[in-house]
Every structure is written in C-alpha cells, then in structure tokens.
Amino acid sequence: MTNPRIARDTPPQEPEQRPAAQLKNTLRADLLARRKALDPKGKRISDELIGRRLLDWCTSHAVTSLGVYHPIRGEPDLLFAYNALAAHGVHLALPVVVGKNAPLEFRRWLPGDPLEKDALGTLVPAVTSPLMQPQALLVPCVGYNAAQCRLGYGGGFYDRTLAASQRPMAVGVCYAFGLVEFTGESHDMSLDLVLTDAV
Known part of the structure; x- marks a missing residue:
C-alpha cells in the first residue's frame, strides 16, 4: 500500500527550462x-571604433532620427x-519602458539634457x-549570432518593439567577442546589422 505522506512530502519538481533559453x-x-x-583603455578604443562606424553608417543611410541608449553594465559608451x-x-x-509586456517608447533627448530614474532604475528623459x-534604433547587445x-x-x-508592423531599422551594437552560437526563438527579432569593434 502506498503511503500518501511520502508523496505529500516530496517537493514539487520545477519545470525544466527550454534548452534554447538555458543556453x-x-x-x-x-x-x-x-x-x-x-x-x-582597450574598452575606450573599442568604443571609439564602434562610434566611428555608427557615424559612417548614419551618414551613408541619411539618418535623420535615431533611438540611442544610455550605457549600463559595461555597454559601449558612444556619447562622442x-x-x-x-x-x-x-x-x-x-528608450522608456512603459509596461512589462509593452514595446518601448522613445523620448526626444539631446546630450546634456537632464535624465531621471524610472521605476527600474534606468536613466530616461523627463516625462515632459x-x-x-x-x-x-541603436540596439545594445550582450551577444548576437550569425x-x-x-x-x-x-x-x-x-x-x-521590433515586432511592430512598421518597424524602424535596427542596428545592433556589440563587442566582437559577443558573436556566439545560439538558435533564435520564435519571439527573437533579427537586427538589420551589427556594429562591432572588429578590425
């Protein structure tokens, strides 16, 4: 006869993470x-290389408006x-986070304009x-694939944000060592190109 207490005392099994997400x-x-x-010092050199490639790309594509990012967690600093x-x-x-499951909104900003912290602690332009x-859009990447x-x-x-029917061009920014192998999932939106510090 099975002792029901054994079953009750067994901790519930956590659902296994998808292999792609785990990777x-x-x-x-x-x-x-x-x-x-x-x-x-090496980071500053890499950031300058990426920044110059961004300027060249914007010129060659006649870009008149660009969504940029405020660097966090060691992202390339492209302020210059x-x-x-x-x-x-x-x-x-x-970019501004307006909801957990919502696309980003973008607020006008000029270098030097004051920034304030949002609910997530990210620096964003004032609500005005x-x-x-x-x-x-300039999209910071931890990594990217081929x-x-x-x-x-x-x-x-x-x-x-990039799943919108009228999506902007998406330019990834990443250090060259961020090129890694992983399979994109159904929700992953491909970038139009990725700018790196690769020589």
Whole structure:
C-alpha cells in the first residue's frame, strides 16, 4: 500500500527550462562577465571604433532620427558619437519602458539634457520630453549570432518593439567577442546589422 505522506512530502519538481533559453542564460552570464573584465583603455578604443562606424553608417543611410541608449553594465559608451550626430542635426531619443509586456517608447533627448530614474532604475528623459518614432534604433547587445539575432538581458523589450508592423531599422551594437552560437526563438527579432569593434 502506498503511503500518501511520502508523496505529500516530496517537493514539487520545477519545470525544466527550454534548452534554447538555458543556453542563452549561460551565454549571457559568460559574456557579461567578459564585458565586466574589459581593460578600461582597450574598452575606450573599442568604443571609439564602434562610434566611428555608427557615424559612417548614419551618414551613408541619411539618418535623420535615431533611438540611442544610455550605457549600463559595461555597454559601449558612444556619447562622442551622439554629440557628433546631434551637431549634424540628427534627432536623438532614448528608450522608456512603459509596461512589462509593452514595446518601448522613445523620448526626444539631446546630450546634456537632464535624465531621471524610472521605476527600474534606468536613466530616461523627463516625462515632459516629446515622444518620437525614430527612423532607426541603436540596439545594445550582450551577444548576437550569425543570423543577427540579439542576445539581450532577457526582458524582451526590444523584440516587442521590433515586432511592430512598421518597424524602424535596427542596428545592433556589440563587442566582437559577443558573436556566439545560439538558435533564435520564435519571439527573437533579427537586427538589420551589427556594429562591432572588429578590425
């Protein structure tokens, strides 16, 4: 006869994570650790290379408005490129999280404008800044694959933003060591290109 108490005392089994998601989590942790360990001088050189490639791309594509990002967690710092773009009349905007399952919104921003922390602790333009729909988005990547699928932080905000029927061009930004192998899932939106510091 089975003792029902044994069954009750057995802890519930956690559902197994999808293999693709499990691999992404491992890659994400490895790449973030590698990014954190970057030599400051080498990082500045890499950031300048990426920034110059961004300026060349914007010029060749006649970009007039661009969604940029405020760097966090060791992302490439491209402020000098933002300054150059703004000086040439390109309208810049920063992303704002408006809901857990919503796409990002973009608020007009100029380098030097004051920023405030949102509920997630991210620096964003003031609520009085006008909303924009940029022609192109600069998308920071933890990693990416050969099909130009982005590996981000796992929140899905950029994927939801790029799933719109009239999506802007999406330009990924990543250090060259972020090129890794993983299979994109159904919700993963491919980028149009990825700018890196590869020589």
